[in-house]
Amino acid sequence: MPRQLGELEDAVMTRVWEWNRPVTVREVLEDLQQERSIAYTTVMTVMDNLHQKGWVRREVEGRAYRYTAVSTRAAYAAALMNEAWSRSDNPAAALVAFFGMMSAEQREALRDAMRIVLPTLPEDGTPPAEAGEAGEAVDDAEPETGR
Numbered sequence: 001m002p003r004q005l006g007e008l009e010d011a012v013m014t015r016v017w018e019w020n021r022p023v024t025v026r027e028v029l030e031d032l033q034q035e036r037s038i039a040y041t042t043v044m045t046v047m048d049n050l051h052q053k054g055w056v057r058r059e060v061e062g063r064a065y066r067y068t069a070v071s072t073r074a075a076y077a078a079a080l081m082n083e084a085w086s087r088s089d090n091p092a093a094a095l096v097a098f099f100g101m102m103s104a105e106q107r108e109a110l111r112d113a114m115r116i117v118l119p120t121l122p123e124d125g126t127p128p129a130e131a132g133e134a135g136e137a138v139d140d141a142e143p144e145t146g147r
Helices: 007-019 025-032 040-052 073-086 091-101 104-117
Strands: 056-061 064-069
Touching: 007 025, 007 040, 007 064, 007 073, 025 040, 025 064, 040 056, 040 064, 073 091
Parallel strands: none
Antiparallel strands: 056 064
């Protein structure tokens, strides 16, 4: 399970994710230097660390590497949420507290996501009482015997 990225790792990965193409240390450095004073070797070390940790892959191009994200920011965020949730001693209470912190826009995004995961989710966002693998309602009633 991934651990949370450090501040500089996150700043680098944000660029790699947003640009969505292979990037060089020099490109990331030049963009970071618009916000802070930072050395080439610092960015190179961070990108090498991200490669060692499996966040980016790299390919040699001339005398430099080009780095590409291994997964998306959304996948990273989902993994962090799953990790935090799985560590709770009361997952239901953790979800209730989390939902209580959400803005209206976040709750709407959650409803949209639930509609994707459970295609039969009603418009009001309430999940069906029970759902099968394909999101269809499951009927647990006894089969009719004709009596």
